Amino acid sequence: MEEGAPMKWWRFSRFVTLQVALGLILSALLPAAAPAQEEVTSAIRRYKEREASTGYYEEHEVKPRRDRPFVGVPGVMRKLFPYSPKAAQVRSRTHLADSHRGIQFYAMRRCDECHVEEGKHGHTVRGNITCRQCHGGEPIASINHYFSPLNPIRRHSYVCSKCHEGASVSFATFMVHEPKAGDPETRKTFPLLYYANWFMLLLLVGVFAFFIPHSVIWVVREFIHKPEEKPHAEGKPQDEPRE
Amino acid sequence: MSRESRIRRFSVVDRIFHLFVMVTFMLQATTGVGRLLYTTQWGKGMVGLFGGYESATAIHSWVGIIMLIGFLVHIGYVLSKVDWKKFPHSLFNEDSLIPNLTDLKQMGQKIRWFFGLGPHPKVDRWGYWEKFDYWAVFWGMPLFAVTGLMLMYPVGASSWVPGWTLNVALLLHRAEAILAIGYLFIVHFLVGHFRRETFPMNEAIFAGSVVLEKEKEEKPAWIERLELEGKLAERAAPPPAPWFRVVYFIFGYSVVILGLYLLLILFVYRGQIEWH
Secondary structure (H helix, E strand, O other), rough: OOOOOOHHHHHOOOOOOOOHHHHHHHHHHHOOOOHHHOOOOOHHHHHHHOOOOOOOOOOHHOOOOOOOOOOOOOOOOOOOOEHHHHHHOOOOOOHOOOOOOEEOOOOOOOHHOOOHHHHHHHHHHHHOOOOHHOOOOOOOOOOOOOOOOOOOOOHEEEEEHOOOOOOOOHHHHOOOOOOOOOOHHHHHHHHHHHHHHHHHHHHHHHHHHHHHHHHHHHHHHOOOOOHHHHHOOOOEEEEEEEO | OOOOOOEOOHHHHHHHHHHHHHHHHHHHHHHHHHHHHOOOOOHHHHHHHHHOOOHHHHHHHHHHHHHHHHHHHHHHHHHEEEOOOOOOOOOOOOOOOOHHHHHHHHHHHHHHHHOOOOOOOOOOOOOOOHHHHHHHHHHHHHHHHHHHHHHHHHHOOOOOOOOOOOHHHHHHHHHHHHHHHHHHHHHHHHHOOOOOOOOOOOOOOHOOEEEEEHHHHHOHHHHHHHHOOOOHHHHEOOOOOEEEEHHHHHHHHHHHHHHHHHHHHHHHHHHHHHOO
16 A cells, blocks of 8 residues: 555544444433423423412512511511521511521510510419410410411410310400500501590590589689579578578 | 478488499499509509409409399389379479480580679579489499490300400490599589588488578579479478488598599509500
């Protein structure tokens, strides 16, 4: 053979075969494309995974609720305690298994350090019971959490009946932590209480504002009256006018 | 004393009803104010006088029931005394406690008299302030009865009305109590004890009789009417026995002192009164 002559074809094909084989093996090891990862897929499954509701709604997506959830921002103080990033993850505090989740420095605090007004109602002050006797031990579940003993659907039997034998669901609608009747907010949350308070207040003020000056002025006026001023009964002849 | 002729103003039944209201009301007021101010030292002391909080509650509840029964008896008595054959005149006359336009006119006259702008009105049997006194208690009783019963039997009440009405019942009960206490111990006592004409005490409600000459100044239209109808003679009454006067003076003044004491306490502890 002469030098510089083209490679023999059978030598060339061996090289190509080797390359093609290597390429096929390598391509088998590549990650598969996404649609190929599902074992089974359908429109329904895709809908359920991507479009159906998670059950969680943002605040702007729902009507305002009575127990409005309060959502904090990390680093922001809310009343007495700071919100941690974990707490800020919570979108609604009324449905938690642990209603005090994420609140910083929660341990070693007393209930009434934060819940000041709630400690002043009749059950505590006169009934001599503690918060935990109704609200249970830690973790204290949110009131609307499905399994909370204070959930309104079972409050009467799990909590109220412990002392008030025979309590019914209606009985449990009594507000132990009554809002202040004079608060403007009570007008929305407990209107009958608000208006009853106003009615009684106006009644008292009206009655006293009239009758107390009336009586006091009368007492004073009678001291300075002369007997002739008061009309005597006519008819019989009078005796000497009495002083 | 024997020179002064007297006529009967309140019958024995009237006086018994008034005595009943006095006793039950003072019991309710003392137990009630003690419980209302239970967070104070004074309150604990007062409640202790009745044997503790539970005991005071029980007394308050049961005297309330007795008061309610008395109220129903009173209504029955009043309805039985009305001459239904002559209705409506038997109910709407000058002897009746039902207010009418004359009372309104007399109120205006009296206010003018306060400032020297006119004569004192010629009052008939009941002055408008006496009618107000009666009807104020009359309206307060059902309010106390209903709210009181609700609070006594909360479980039972909540099967008829929603439980949250108990919050409202408590507010109404306490507010009405403060109104009743304030009105009676200020206005009623001023009018009945501390006026020139009634100092030291208006004995009529205990003795049942009034001195005729004095009554001609207090209730001139009534005396005139009695004279016109010739009924003065049949109303003649003996003066009360001296021992009886002593008894009701002591009793009456004890109640006045107790009432003023409760008022003072309510004023001193006004910051601790939570009526809801």
